[in-house]
Amino acid sequence: MEQKLFEIVEEPIAIELIIKKVEDRNAGAITTFIGTVRELTAEKRTIYLEYQAYKPMAEKMLAKIGEEIIQKWEGTKVAITHRIGSLDILEVAVVIAVSSPHRKAAYQANEYAIERIKQIVPIWKKEQWDDGEAWIGDQLENVRYPNAKPDIKDETND
Amino acid sequence: MIEILLFAQLQEEAGTDNITMDLSNVTVKKLKEQLQNTYGFQQIKESMIAVNESYALDDDIIKAGDTVAIIPPVSGG
Numbered sequence: 001m002e003q004k005l006f007e008i009v010e011e012p013i014a015i016e017l018i019i020k021k022v023e024d025r026n027a028g029a030i031t032t033f034i035g036t037v038r039e040l041t042a043e044k045r046t047i048y049l050e051y052q053a054y055k056p057m058a059e060k061m062l063a064k065i066g067e068e069i070i071q072k073w074e075g076t077k078v079a080i081t082h083r084i085g086s087l088d089i090l091e092v093a094v095v096i097a098v099s100s101p102h103r104k105a106a107y108q109a110n111e112y113a114i115e116r117i118k119q120i121v122p123i124w125k126k127e128q129w130d131d132g133e134a135w136i137g138d139q140l141e142n143v144r145y146p147n148a149k150p151d152i153k154d155e156t157n158d
Numbered sequence: 159m160i161e162i163l164l165f166a167q168l169q170e171e172a173g174t175d176n177i178t179m180d181l182s183n184v185t186v187k188k189l190k191e192q193l194q195n196t197y198g199f200q201q202i203k204e205s206m207i208a209v210n211e212s213y214a215l216d217d218d219i220i221k222a223g224d225t226v227a228i229i230p231p232v233s234g235g
Binding site: 035051052053054056057058060082093094114117118119120121122123124125126135136137 | 163165166167169170201204208211212213227229230231232233234235
């Protein structure tokens with residue numbers, strides 16, 4: 001069965017399997033980014049997060065990010081899996097693996113991937129606090145949403 | 159008829175994950191105005207519209223049968 005390089009899943013992510021997808025005999029480096037659920041953001045204590053995705057489009061946009069990376073950094077291989085549903089503190093929400101012949105490209109491309117995810121991939125998270133809940137948006141204050149002024153401003157470096 | 163998918167805050171506001179509007183051959187801009195007038199979504203101005211799973215521009219035309227989604231500011235990762 002052909003494996004999917006860009007995937008939205010509802011089950012816990014097997015990190016090792018994502019890394020396997022980018023292994024290459026010509027690679028000298030693999031970088032892995034693991035995005036986890038954090039308890040404290042500013043003074044707010046998160047109980048758990050709920051992620052939702054527009055799944056077919058989200059997988060398409062993840063694949064688009066992969067194409068962008070291959071254009072920018074020659075010889076790289078990319079795999080990204082994002083989990084949706086309810087996630088507890090410490091759980092893994094996203095894994096990005098990039099392999100490349102030399103390490104610098106793998107580091108740079110990996111950071112590029114997470115930044116682009118926060119710009120163009122239709123995934124949303126809802127914070128559950130002990131005293132309320134809210135869907136979080138516009139973490140990067142990016143130009144796509146020039147009028148976005150969410151109430152929660154402590155998410156800009158999430 | 160155009161079916162419109164809703165997510166996150168918009169889905170909660172509407173109490174459903176999809177709505178249909180009796181429109182065809184309208185621009186994205188016009189659709190957003192209609193949505194604002196009919197449903198009064200708080201986030202419509204800062205949202206993008208996706209047509210057939212790609213981001214659309216204000217002047218793009220939406221035809222009957224297209225899959226339309228309102229994409230409020232995303233927060234993945």
